[in-house]
Amino acid sequence: MELETRQRYTFTKEEKLKSRKTIEQLFTGGNSFSNFPFRVLWKFGETAEAPLQTGFTVGSKRFKKAVDRNRIKRLMREAYRLQKIDLQNQLKQQQKYLAVFFIYVGNEIPEYRLIFDKTGKVLKRLIKISNENSLANP
RNA sequence: CCUAUCAGCCGGGUUAUCGUUUCCCGAUUUAUCGGGAGAAGGAAAGUCCGGACAGCAAAGAGCAACACACCGGUUAAUGGCCGGUCCCGUUUAUAGCGGGGAGACAGUGCCACAGAAAAUUACUGCCUUCUCCCUCUCCUUUGGAGAGGGUCGGGAAGUGAGGCUGAAAACGUGAGGUAAGAGCUCACGGGUUUUUGCAGUAAUGCAAUUACCGGGUAAACCUUGUGUGCUGUAAUGCCACGUAUAUCAGCGUUCCGGCUUGCCGGUAAAGGGCGGCUCGCCCGAUCACUGCACUGCAGUAACGUUGAAGGGUAGGCAGCAAGAUCGUAACAGUAAUGUUGCGGCAAGAUAAAUGAUGACCUUAUCUGAAUGUGGUGAGGUGGGGAGGGGAAACCCUCCUUCGCUGAAGCUACGGAGGGUAAACAGAAUCCGGCUUACAGGCUGAUAGAUUUU
RNA sequence: GGCCUCGUAGUACAAUGGAUAGUAUAAGGGCCUCCGAAGCCCCAGAUCCAGGUUCGAUUCCUGGCGAGGCCA
Numbered sequence: 118m119e120l121e122t123r124q125r126y127t128f129t130k131e132e133k134l135k136s137r138k139t140i141e142q143l144f145t146g147g148n149s150f151s152n153f154p155f156r157v158l159w160k161f162g163e164t165a166e167a168p169l170q171t172g173f174t175v176g177s178k179r180f181k182k183a184v185d186r187n188r189i190k191r192l193m194r195e196a197y198r199l200q201k202i203d204l205q206n207q208l209k210q211q212q213k214y215l216a217v218f219f220i221y222v223g224n225e226i227p228e229y230r231l232i233f234d235k236t237g238k239v240l241k242r243l244i245k246i247s248n249e250n251s252l253a254n255p
Numbered sequence: 256c257c258u259a260u261c262a263g264c265c266g267g268g269u270u271a272u273c274g275u276u277u278c279c280c281g282a283u284u285u286a287u288c289g290g291g292a293g294a295a296g297g298a299a300a301g302u303c304c305g306g307a308c309a310g311c312a313a314a315g316a317g318c319a320a321c322a323c324a325c326c327g328g329u330u331a332a333u334g335g336c337c338g339g340u341c342c343c344g345u346u347u348a349u350a351g352c353g354g355g356g357a358g359a360c361a362g363u364g365c366c367a368c369a370g371a372a373a374a375u376u377a378c379u380g381c382c383u384u385c386u387c388c389c390u391c392u393c394c395u396u397u398g399g400a401g402a403g404g405g406u407c408g409g410g411a412a413g414u415g416a417g418g419c420u421g422a423a424a425a426c427g428u429g430a431g432g433u434a435a436g437a438g439c440u441c442a443c444g445g446g447u448u449u450u451u452g453c454a455g456u457a458a459u460g461c462a463a464u465u466a467c468c469g470g471g472u473a474a475a476c477c478u479u480g481u482g483u484g485c486u487g488u489a490a491u492g493c494c495a496c497g498u499a500u501a502u503c504a505g506c507g508u509u510c511c512g513g514c515u516u517g518c519c520g521g522u523a524a525a526g527g528g529c530g531g532c533u534c535g536c537c538c539g540a541u542c543a544c545u546g547c548a549c550u551g552c553a554g555u556a557a558c559g560u561u562g563a564a565g566g567g568u569a570g571g572c573a574g575c576a577a578g579a580u581c582g583u584a585a586c587a588g589u590a591a592u593g594u595u596g597c598g599g600c601a602a603g604a605u606a607a608a609u610g611a612u613g614a615c616c617u618u619a620u621c622u623g624a625a626u627g628u629g630g631u632g633a634g635g636u637g638g639g640g641a642g643g644g645g646a647a648a649c650c651c652u653c654c655u656u657c658g659c660u661g662a663a664g665c666u667a668c669g670g671a672g673g674g675u676a677a678a679c680a681g682a683a684u685c686c687g688g689c690u691u692a693c694a695g696g697c698u699g700a701u702a703g704a705u706u707u708u
Numbered sequence: 709g710g711c712c713u714c715g716u717a718g719u720a721c722a723a724u725g726g727a728u729a730g731u732a733u734a735a736g737g738g739c740c741u742c743c744g745a746a747g748c749c750c751c752a753g754a755u756c757c758a759g760g761u762u763c764g765a766u767u768c769c770u771g772g773c774g775a776g777g778c779c780a
Binding site for chain 2: 128135186198
């Protein structure tokens with residue numbers, strides 16, 4: 118992978134999706150699509166601390182040990198952190214707020230390479246969704 | 256040096272790039288940047304015990320319920336830990352390790368199948384005797400007496416383990432004894448118990464002595480002793496936002512005194528609380544108005560309370576990181592542990608941080624080049640022996656518990672390089688334990704075996 | 709994080725510490741039928757795991773594993 122050294126690849130507290138309320142709304146009234154091994158929930162909001170807020174989760178039914186869940190979530194966060202910059206800039210430009218939630222639905226601990234590729238595809242699809250939304254509601 | 260057991264400790268390191276979070280300092284564009292310091296475990300796990308802390312009234316008493324149970328010590332406390340003691344198991348070992356320990360003479364229950372019987376009784380059996388029946392003998396005369404017998408019948412008394420089945424059967428063996436038998440008595444042996452002496456704080460041990468030998472089960476009910484009030488940091492307190500100061504049904508109250516005239520005190524009701532029950536106790540007062548009637552009833556309202564059906568929020572701060580604290584030394588103690596001195600401050604997240612990727616090293620294991628070393632070893636040569644040839648020097652053939660040398664191959668050591676693997680597992684209020692999981696490594700103790708000196 | 713409840717055939721449930729762990733249904737085979745359904749007969753299949761108490765454990769005790777529920 119090639120990294121532009123001037124750009125900072127951050128993932129701070131403000132960029133995390135932590136509000137219990139918005140997560141509840143995502144699960145009840147949010148849009149979703151699947152791209153194995155991910156299931157992605159997304160929804161545009163009114164206001165937030167940052168234009169793009171993201172959360173990650175792994176079901177405790179599939180992985181009983183906390184060590185495994187933590188490992189998977191760390192891999193997901195890392196892949197997201199290095200690739201989400203385009204989507205973030207676009208949303209900033211369009212002045213919209215998007216909440217995204219990644220759910221890992223695979224059955225075994227993945228390789229980092231797989232997670233990285235799949236996360237890139239998901240982010241491209243989210244950019245497309247954002248453009249369509251922007252055209253529909255200018 | 257190897258093996259086994261036990262105890263204690265460690266449980267990857269360095270570095271590059273990109274990041275996360277807490278605190279401190281500095282800058283400014285006031286939400287960013289720069290610098291510095293810190294950031295998972297021995298089990299953070301299971302949530303099995305015990306506490307701190309908080310609320311329930313200030314946290315009571317008895318019963319119930321639950322837990323524990325050899326003895327002593329230790330601690331804030333415990334069911335933990337340490338030391339001792341008895342029994343069982345393991346073991347070469349009464350070294351070590353593991354398991355167990357109140358009461359079955361307080362009472363109740365249960366012990367399937369089998370067996371006579373599963374707890375003190377019956378049945379069967381044995382023995383004595385009476386009666387009955389049969390036979391014989393005698394006296395004698397339709398009867399009586401005596402002896403013997405009876406797989407058969409009936410009555411009375413004695414006896415207690417022979418009746419072998421079962422997981423378990425009334426101390427075991429032998430002898431005496433008796434009508435028959437039995438710890439009934441004796442000898443030897445096993446076990447329980449009383450009292451005394453000695454050792455020990457005690458459990459207990461040793462010795463003597465007394466009485467005795469009546470199953471098991473208390474992880475069946477239970478008895479005795481000891482302990483525990485209950486709920487848990489999503490406790491609890493505060494701030495912000497928001498809804499419904501609302502709806503329905505039931506019950507109760509709207510009393511007295513003081514004065515500073517809107518507060519204080521007292522006493523009640525419904526009801527609630529001390530989470531199970533009882534006792535004993537605690538909490539619980541606001542403002543009246545209308546009608547009939549004459550100090551009571553009805554209605555309205557307010558307040559309290561119980562229940563029902565619903566509505567809203569799910570954000571922040573404290574609790575929350577300095578404590579039964581950690582490290583170290585000395586002293587006391589067999590030890591657990593305690594006391595004192597010195598030094599240190601060491602995670603604080605909340606869809607939940609403490610990481611991701613790469614390189615090198617370390618450890619284990621697999622494969623294994625080159626050079627070298629050892630072993631095996633065809634053959635060569637020397638020595639020795641036997642036979643043959645030759646006049647002799649000597650030559651030829653064969654053999655070898657012998658010496659030296661020794662190609663190729665095989666094998667052992669050796670290890671360049673390469674491959675694979677590196678466990679169990681992630682703080683969530685905090686401590687003390689317990690239990691469970693765990694690749695590999697280090698140290699020590701004990702025992703055994705082997706080798707060398 | 710804390711507090712509770714429960715593990716029995718594929719599934720839903722029984723079984724006082726006692727003989728070969730039972731019932732229904734599903735699965736398999738057979739009969740019946742032209743074929744199927746229904747019906748009848750037969751057959752296989754289980755106590756979550758490991759220790760302990762007991763003569764004997766689905767049951768009692770201890771420890772693990774798994775599943776489900778509740779909270780401000």
